[in-house]
Each structure stands twice: as C-alpha cells, then as structure tokens.
Amino acid sequence: DQQVKQNSPSLSVQEGRISILNCDYTNSMFDYFLWYKKYPAEGPTFLISISSIKDKNEDGRFTVFLNKSAKHLSLHIVPSQPGDSAVYFCAAENQGGKLIFGQGTELSVKP
Amino acid sequence: DSGVTQTPKHLITATGQRVTLRCSPRSGDLSVYWYQQSLDQGLQFLIQYYNGEERAKGNILERFSAQQFPDLHSELNLSSLELGDSALYFCASSGVGNQPQHFGDGTRLSIL
Numbered sequence: 001d002q003q004v005k006q007n008s009p010s011l012s013v014q015e016g017r018i019s020i021l022n023c024d025y026t027n028s029m030f031d032y033f034l035w036y037k038k039y040p041a042e043g044p045t046f047l048i049s050i051s052s053i054k055d056k057n058e059d060g061r062f063t064v065f066l067n068k069s070a071k072h073l074s075l076h077i078v079p080s081q082p083g084d085s086a087v088y089f090c091a092a093e094n095q096g097g098k099l100i101f102g103q104g105t106e107l108s109v110k111p
Numbered sequence: 112d113s114g115v116t117q118t119p120k121h122l123i124t125a126t127g128q129r130v131t132l133r134c135s136p137r138s139g140d141l142s143v144y145w146y147q148q149s150l151d152q153g154l155q156f157l158i159q160y161y162n163g164e165e166r167a168k169g170n171i172l173e174r175f176s177a178q179q180f181p182d183l184h185s186e187l188n189l190s191s192l193e194l195g196d197s198a199l200y201f202c203a204s205s206g207v208g209n210q211p212q213h214f215g216d217g218t219r220l221s222i223l
Contacts, residue, residue: 032209043113043201043214044154051209089154096167097142097205099212101154 003027004092006102015111019077023090023102026071030092034099035064035075038087047088048075080109114138117202117215125223129190132218136183136204142166143185144212145177148199160185189220197222 005024013019021035031052036044050057050064050073057064063076077084090102114137122130136143145157156169160179171177174192179185189196199219203212 034211036214041216043115043117043203043216045113046211046213049209049211091154097144097159098156098167098169099144099146099154099203100156101146103153 002103003030004090004100004102006088006090006105008105009103010106010108012108012110013080015082015109016079019075019080019084019107019109021075021077021088021090021105021107023073023075024071025073025092025100027092027094027100028068028071029094030100031095032093033064033066033073034091034093035062036089036091036101037084038089038104044089077107080107082109082111085109113213113215115202115204115213115215117200117218119218120216121219121221123221123223124192126192126194128192129188130192130220132187132189132200132202132220134185134187134202134204134215136185136202137213140204140206140213141183142205142207142212143179143183144203144205145171145185145187146201146203146214148201148217149195150198154201157187192222194222196220 034049035047091099116135157171159167203214205212
C-alpha cells in the first residue's frame with residue numbers, strides 16, 4: 001500500500017522554464033510534507049517543506065503547493081537550471097516523525 | 112554537507128555474516144532515523160531513536176537491530192545477512208518539533 005505516490009518517474013524541462021513535480025498521498029493524518037533532492041552517490045538533501053495548515057510555501061526559486069482536499073502537493077521550480085537535474089522525492093510525515101517517501105521523479109533540465 | 116556522518120561508505124560481505132553500520136547525527140540533533148533503499152524500492156523507514164530511546168519502528172526485520180548511544184551516535188546491526196539485504200542504508204537526524212530530517216550519504220551494503 002503506497003501512501004505517497006509520484007506518478008511521473010521522469011521529467012524533462014528546458015533551462016529557464018518552469019519544472020512542476022507532483023505528488024499524491026492517501027493518508028489524511030499526514031501533517032508535514034517535504035521535498036528532497038538527490039544526486040547519485042549522495043544522500044537526499046532537504047529542499048523545502050510545508051505544514052498541513054498552509055497551502056503554499058516559497059523559498060527562492062522553489063515553491064511547494066498543498067491541496068489537502070485533493071491530497072496533492074506539487075513542487076514548482078522557476079526558473080529551472082541545469083544544476084537542478086536530480087531525483088526529487090516527495091515525503092510525508094505523520095505525528096510520529098516517520099517519513100513516508102514517494103518513488104521519486106528524475107528531473108532533467110536541458111541547456 | 113548535511114552534518115550527518117555515516118561509516119563505512121561501502122561494505123561487501125557474504126551471506127550469513129553480521130555487519131554494523133554507524134551514524135553520527137548533526138550536532139544538537141536528538142533524533143536519529145534509519146532508512147533502507149533497495150534497487151526496486153524507494154526509501155523505506157526502518158527505525159527511529161530519540162535521545163537513546165526507541166521512538167518508532169517501521170519495516171525492520173527481526174534480524175536487524177539498532178541502538179543510540181549516550182553521545183547520540185547510532186548503530187544499525189544487520190545479522191544473518193541474505194542477498195536481499197543488499198541496499199543503500201541511510202541515516203538521518205533531526206531536531207525537536209517539525210524540523211526536517213537531514214540525511215547522511217549512506218552506506219552501500221553488498222552481499223555476495
């Protein structure tokens with residue numbers, strides 16, 4: 001039973017354009033959502049998070065949107081840069097602190 | 112650099128053996144988490160410790176155990192190793208409250 005799903009295994013975007021990564025979840029008890037970025041041979045790096053009481057959080061080029069009624073969150077990267085090419089994981093946390101990860105989306109930003 | 116240190120980076124061993132993976136959390140973080148990433152699976156939560164006490168358990172096999180020491184470093188012990196235990200094992204740490212978990216670079220375990 002996959003509680004957090006990233007349905008797109010890969011995404012290719014032109015440099016300078018917007019990248020939109022999507023994530024769906026099934027458990028309405030999740031109260032904290034995070035995006036991580038992962039390069040090969042490295043651990044996941046925290047990117048941005050959002051609490052379930054908010055619907056938007058912005059940090060520089062990165063914005064996360066949360067739609068609780070649809071149980072959907074998305075990460076927008078504007079403008080996309082070649083250095084953003086990585087695997088992006090969506091994660092959801094319940095009150096116990098345990099993170100449930102999606103399968104990841106590999107983003108490729110073409111110059 | 113996340114501040115979380117995992118050793119060793121790579122470990123190659125045989126079936127039936129026992130290994131210990133080590134994790135030093137970020138300075139000041141009391142919580143330590145262990146995750147497993149297999150080839151065909153995403154990151155799977157194994158276990159969490161908070162200030163030396165077990166806080167939460169995930170899909171951790173009985174052959175696996177962990178502990179967190181008074182200096183807050185943690186060890187994950189894997190015994191009676193099977194081929195299917197080959198994976199990347201990540202440790203993460205976090206502070207109190209709704210703080211993000213920060214990950215180490217993992218230990219790649221290969222069972223031959």
